[in-house]
Amino acid sequence: xxxxxxxxxxAYKNLEFLNSEEARTIRILSEYIEPLTRLKxxxxxxxxxxxxxxxxxxxxxxxxxxxxxxxxxxxxxLAKWAIKLExxxxxxxxxxxxxxxxxxxxxxxxxxAGGKSIGMNISIPEEQIPNPYISAELSFIFxxxxxxxxxxxxxxxxxxxxxGGFGTLDELFEVLTLIQTGKIHRDRLLVxxxxxxxxxxxxxxxALLENKAxxxxxxxxxxxxxxxxxxxxxxxxxxxxxx
Numbered sequence: 001x002x003x004x005x006x007x008x009x010x011a012y013k014n015l016e017f018l019n020s021e022e023a024r025t026i027r028i029l030s031e032y033i034e035p036l037t038r039l040k041x042x043x044x045x046x047x048x049x050x051x052x053x054x055x056x057x058x059x060x061x062x063x064x065x066x067x068x069x070x071x072x073x074x075x076x077x078l079a080k081w082a083i084k085l086e087x088x089x090x091x092x093x094x095x096x097x098x099x100x101x102x103x104x105x106x107x108x109x110x111x112x113a114g115g116k117s118i119g120m121n122i123s124i125p126e127e128q129i130p131n132p133y134i135s136a137e138l139s140f141i142f143x144x145x146x147x148x149x150x151x152x153x154x155x156x157x158x159x160x161x162x163x164g165g166f167g168t169l170d171e172l173f174e175v176l177t178l179i180q181t182g183k184i185h186r187d188r189l190l191v192x193x194x195x196x197x198x199x200x201x202x203x204x205x206x207a208l209l210e211n212k213a214x215x216x217x218x219x220x221x222x223x224x225x226x227x228x229x230x231x232x233x234x235x236x237x238x239x240x241x242x243x
Contacts (some may be wrong), residue, residue: 045089054099054102054128055165069105074228075117081232081236104133118135194226
Protein backbone atom coordinates (compact mmCIF):
# COMPACT_ATOMS: atom_id res chain seq x y z
CA UNK A 1 0.00 0.00 0.00
CA UNK A 2 1.10 3.57 -0.69
CA UNK A 3 1.82 5.97 2.12
CA UNK A 4 -0.94 8.58 2.34
CA UNK A 5 1.64 11.31 1.59
CA UNK A 6 2.98 9.55 -1.51
CA UNK A 7 1.84 10.50 -4.99
CA UNK A 8 2.17 8.42 -8.15
CA UNK A 9 4.57 9.75 -10.81
CA UNK A 10 2.95 11.66 -13.64
CA ALA A 11 3.35 9.81 -16.92
CA TYR A 12 5.38 12.57 -18.60
CA LYS A 13 7.87 12.49 -15.69
CA ASN A 14 8.20 8.70 -15.62
CA LEU A 15 11.58 8.07 -17.26
CA GLU A 16 11.23 4.31 -17.11
CA PHE A 17 8.02 4.56 -19.14
CA LEU A 18 9.38 7.22 -21.52
CA ASN A 19 12.32 4.98 -22.35
CA SER A 20 10.17 1.90 -22.86
CA GLU A 21 9.17 0.29 -26.15
CA GLU A 22 5.57 1.33 -25.55
CA ALA A 23 6.57 5.02 -25.48
CA ARG A 24 8.54 4.92 -28.75
CA THR A 25 5.94 7.03 -30.57
CA ILE A 26 6.27 9.72 -27.89
CA ARG A 27 10.04 9.81 -28.35
CA ILE A 28 9.63 10.03 -32.13
CA LEU A 29 7.11 12.84 -31.74
CA SER A 30 9.51 14.65 -29.41
CA GLU A 31 12.21 14.51 -32.09
CA TYR A 32 9.75 16.15 -34.46
CA ILE A 33 8.29 18.86 -32.20
CA GLU A 34 11.41 19.98 -30.30
CA PRO A 35 13.49 20.84 -33.43
CA LEU A 36 10.40 22.42 -35.04
CA THR A 37 9.95 24.66 -32.01
CA ARG A 38 13.61 25.60 -31.69
CA LEU A 39 14.15 26.38 -35.38
CA LYS A 40 11.04 28.56 -35.34
CA UNK A 41 12.18 30.29 -32.15
CA UNK A 42 15.50 31.21 -33.78
CA UNK A 43 13.80 32.28 -37.03
CA UNK A 44 15.51 29.77 -39.30
CA UNK A 45 13.64 29.95 -42.59
CA UNK A 46 15.92 27.88 -44.81
CA UNK A 47 19.30 26.15 -44.89
CA UNK A 48 22.13 25.05 -47.14
CA UNK A 49 22.92 21.50 -46.10
CA UNK A 50 26.42 20.04 -46.34
CA UNK A 51 26.98 16.29 -46.52
CA UNK A 52 30.51 14.92 -46.30
CA UNK A 53 33.01 12.56 -44.73
CA UNK A 54 33.56 12.62 -40.97
CA UNK A 55 37.04 11.17 -41.57
CA UNK A 56 38.53 14.05 -43.56
CA UNK A 57 40.93 16.06 -41.41
CA UNK A 58 42.63 19.41 -42.12
CA UNK A 59 46.10 17.90 -41.59
CA UNK A 60 46.55 16.03 -44.91
CA UNK A 61 46.19 12.69 -43.13
CA UNK A 62 43.79 11.27 -45.72
CA UNK A 63 43.10 11.60 -49.48
CA UNK A 64 39.97 13.61 -48.59
CA UNK A 65 41.87 16.17 -46.52
CA UNK A 66 42.13 18.55 -49.46
CA UNK A 67 38.37 19.00 -49.34
CA UNK A 68 38.42 20.29 -45.76
CA UNK A 69 39.69 23.75 -46.69
CA UNK A 70 37.48 23.88 -49.78
CA UNK A 71 34.39 23.00 -47.71
CA UNK A 72 35.25 25.66 -45.15
CA UNK A 73 35.80 28.27 -47.86
CA UNK A 74 32.51 27.53 -49.63
CA UNK A 75 30.56 27.63 -46.36
CA UNK A 76 32.32 30.87 -45.41
CA UNK A 77 31.32 32.53 -48.68
CA LEU A 78 27.73 31.33 -48.45
CA ALA A 79 27.32 32.44 -44.83
CA LYS A 80 28.91 35.84 -45.44
CA TRP A 81 26.60 36.40 -48.41
CA ALA A 82 23.46 35.17 -46.62
CA ILE A 83 24.00 37.41 -43.59
CA LYS A 84 23.64 40.48 -45.81
CA LEU A 85 20.36 39.42 -47.39
CA GLU A 86 18.37 40.86 -44.46
CA UNK A 87 15.29 38.66 -44.82
CA UNK A 88 12.62 38.24 -42.17
CA UNK A 89 14.58 35.67 -40.25
CA UNK A 90 17.58 33.60 -41.28
CA UNK A 91 17.83 32.17 -44.77
CA UNK A 92 20.39 29.75 -46.19
CA UNK A 93 21.85 28.94 -42.77
CA UNK A 94 24.70 26.45 -43.01
CA UNK A 95 23.55 23.07 -41.69
CA UNK A 96 25.49 19.83 -41.22
CA UNK A 97 25.25 16.46 -39.52
CA UNK A 98 27.15 18.04 -36.66
CA UNK A 99 30.16 15.74 -36.59
CA UNK A 100 33.86 16.09 -37.41
CA UNK A 101 35.58 16.13 -40.80
CA UNK A 102 33.86 17.95 -43.64
CA UNK A 103 30.82 18.62 -41.45
CA UNK A 104 33.10 20.46 -39.05
CA UNK A 105 34.66 22.36 -41.95
CA UNK A 106 31.26 23.70 -43.05
CA UNK A 107 30.30 24.81 -39.54
CA UNK A 108 33.75 26.33 -39.17
CA UNK A 109 33.36 28.35 -42.37
CA UNK A 110 30.03 29.73 -41.18
CA UNK A 111 31.52 30.66 -37.82
CA UNK A 112 34.43 32.43 -39.55
CA ALA A 113 31.89 34.52 -41.47
CA GLY A 114 30.18 35.48 -38.21
CA GLY A 115 27.05 33.49 -39.05
CA LYS A 116 24.97 31.01 -37.12
CA SER A 117 25.10 27.37 -38.18
CA ILE A 118 23.22 24.20 -37.37
CA GLY A 119 24.51 20.79 -36.34
CA MET A 120 22.17 17.79 -36.31
CA ASN A 121 24.05 15.00 -34.60
CA ILE A 122 23.10 11.36 -34.04
CA SER A 123 23.72 9.09 -31.06
CA ILE A 124 25.60 6.02 -32.27
CA PRO A 125 27.77 3.40 -30.51
CA GLU A 126 30.94 5.24 -31.54
CA GLU A 127 29.76 8.52 -30.07
CA GLN A 128 30.03 11.41 -32.51
CA ILE A 129 30.85 14.53 -30.49
CA PRO A 130 29.31 17.74 -31.86
CA ASN A 131 32.03 19.86 -33.44
CA PRO A 132 32.87 23.13 -31.64
CA TYR A 133 31.81 25.45 -34.49
CA ILE A 134 28.07 24.77 -34.27
CA SER A 135 25.97 27.57 -32.76
CA ALA A 136 25.05 26.27 -29.29
CA GLU A 137 21.37 27.17 -29.62
CA LEU A 138 21.18 25.28 -32.94
CA SER A 139 22.94 22.08 -31.84
CA PHE A 140 20.67 19.02 -31.97
CA ILE A 141 21.11 15.38 -31.06
CA PHE A 142 18.82 12.65 -32.46
CA UNK A 143 18.24 9.03 -31.55
CA UNK A 144 16.29 8.10 -34.68
CA UNK A 145 18.10 8.31 -38.00
CA UNK A 146 14.90 8.91 -39.96
CA UNK A 147 13.95 11.90 -37.79
CA UNK A 148 17.44 13.32 -38.20
CA UNK A 149 17.22 12.91 -41.97
CA UNK A 150 13.81 14.59 -41.98
CA UNK A 151 15.15 17.67 -40.21
CA UNK A 152 18.37 17.78 -42.23
CA UNK A 153 16.33 18.08 -45.42
CA UNK A 154 13.14 19.82 -44.29
CA UNK A 155 14.47 23.40 -44.35
CA UNK A 156 17.12 22.82 -47.02
CA UNK A 157 16.99 24.77 -50.27
CA UNK A 158 20.35 23.40 -51.42
CA UNK A 159 22.40 20.33 -50.63
CA UNK A 160 26.14 20.29 -51.15
CA UNK A 161 27.39 16.70 -51.24
CA UNK A 162 31.10 16.81 -50.49
CA UNK A 163 33.09 13.57 -50.85
CA GLY A 164 32.16 10.97 -48.27
CA GLY A 165 31.45 7.35 -47.45
CA PHE A 166 28.40 5.22 -46.64
CA GLY A 167 26.63 7.94 -44.66
CA THR A 168 27.10 10.56 -47.36
CA LEU A 169 26.03 8.15 -50.11
CA ASP A 170 22.98 7.08 -48.12
CA GLU A 171 21.89 10.68 -47.55
CA LEU A 172 22.59 11.73 -51.14
CA PHE A 173 20.69 8.87 -52.76
CA GLU A 174 17.75 9.23 -50.41
CA VAL A 175 17.43 12.90 -51.41
CA LEU A 176 17.78 12.09 -55.12
CA THR A 177 15.11 9.39 -54.77
CA LEU A 178 12.74 11.81 -53.03
CA ILE A 179 13.20 14.29 -55.87
CA GLN A 180 12.95 11.59 -58.55
CA THR A 181 9.65 10.34 -57.10
CA GLY A 182 8.19 13.81 -56.60
CA LYS A 183 8.18 13.72 -52.81
CA ILE A 184 10.39 16.80 -53.03
CA HIS A 185 9.60 19.07 -55.97
CA ARG A 186 12.48 19.42 -58.41
CA ASP A 187 12.28 23.21 -58.23
CA ARG A 188 12.40 23.27 -54.42
CA LEU A 189 15.85 21.83 -53.76
CA LEU A 190 19.22 22.21 -55.49
CA VAL A 191 21.64 19.28 -55.31
CA UNK A 192 25.31 19.98 -55.92
CA UNK A 193 27.97 17.27 -56.02
CA UNK A 194 31.29 18.84 -55.12
CA UNK A 195 34.48 17.29 -56.44
CA UNK A 196 33.99 15.90 -59.95
CA UNK A 197 37.12 13.76 -59.77
CA UNK A 198 35.84 12.02 -56.66
CA UNK A 199 32.25 11.50 -57.76
CA UNK A 200 33.26 10.24 -61.22
CA UNK A 201 35.23 7.48 -59.52
CA UNK A 202 32.60 6.60 -56.93
CA UNK A 203 29.39 6.63 -58.98
CA UNK A 204 29.08 5.66 -62.63
CA UNK A 205 25.99 7.62 -63.61
CA UNK A 206 26.66 6.90 -67.29
CA ALA A 207 26.37 3.18 -66.61
CA LEU A 208 23.02 3.75 -64.89
CA LEU A 209 21.82 5.58 -68.02
CA GLU A 210 23.23 2.99 -70.43
CA ASN A 211 21.44 0.21 -68.53
CA LYS A 212 18.24 2.30 -68.37
CA ALA A 213 18.27 2.03 -64.59
CA UNK A 214 17.49 5.76 -64.51
CA UNK A 215 15.77 8.04 -67.02
CA UNK A 216 17.72 10.71 -68.92
CA UNK A 217 15.93 13.40 -66.88
CA UNK A 218 17.27 11.84 -63.67
CA UNK A 219 20.80 12.75 -64.73
CA UNK A 220 19.76 16.40 -64.41
CA UNK A 221 18.63 16.18 -60.79
CA UNK A 222 22.04 17.45 -59.69
CA UNK A 223 24.92 19.65 -60.79
CA UNK A 224 28.66 19.18 -60.30
CA UNK A 225 31.33 21.70 -59.24
CA UNK A 226 34.96 21.36 -58.22
CA UNK A 227 35.95 24.82 -57.03
CA UNK A 228 34.64 26.94 -54.11
CA UNK A 229 34.24 30.04 -56.27
CA UNK A 230 32.41 28.12 -59.01
CA UNK A 231 30.16 26.41 -56.45
CA UNK A 232 29.41 29.69 -54.65
CA UNK A 233 28.47 31.44 -57.90
CA UNK A 234 26.17 28.57 -58.87
CA UNK A 235 24.45 28.46 -55.48
CA UNK A 236 24.14 32.23 -55.15
CA UNK A 237 22.49 32.52 -58.55
CA UNK A 238 20.07 29.64 -57.99
CA UNK A 239 19.19 30.31 -54.35
CA UNK A 240 18.01 33.90 -54.80
CA UNK A 241 14.64 32.89 -56.32
CA UNK A 242 13.81 31.10 -53.06
CA UNK A 243 13.69 34.38 -51.12
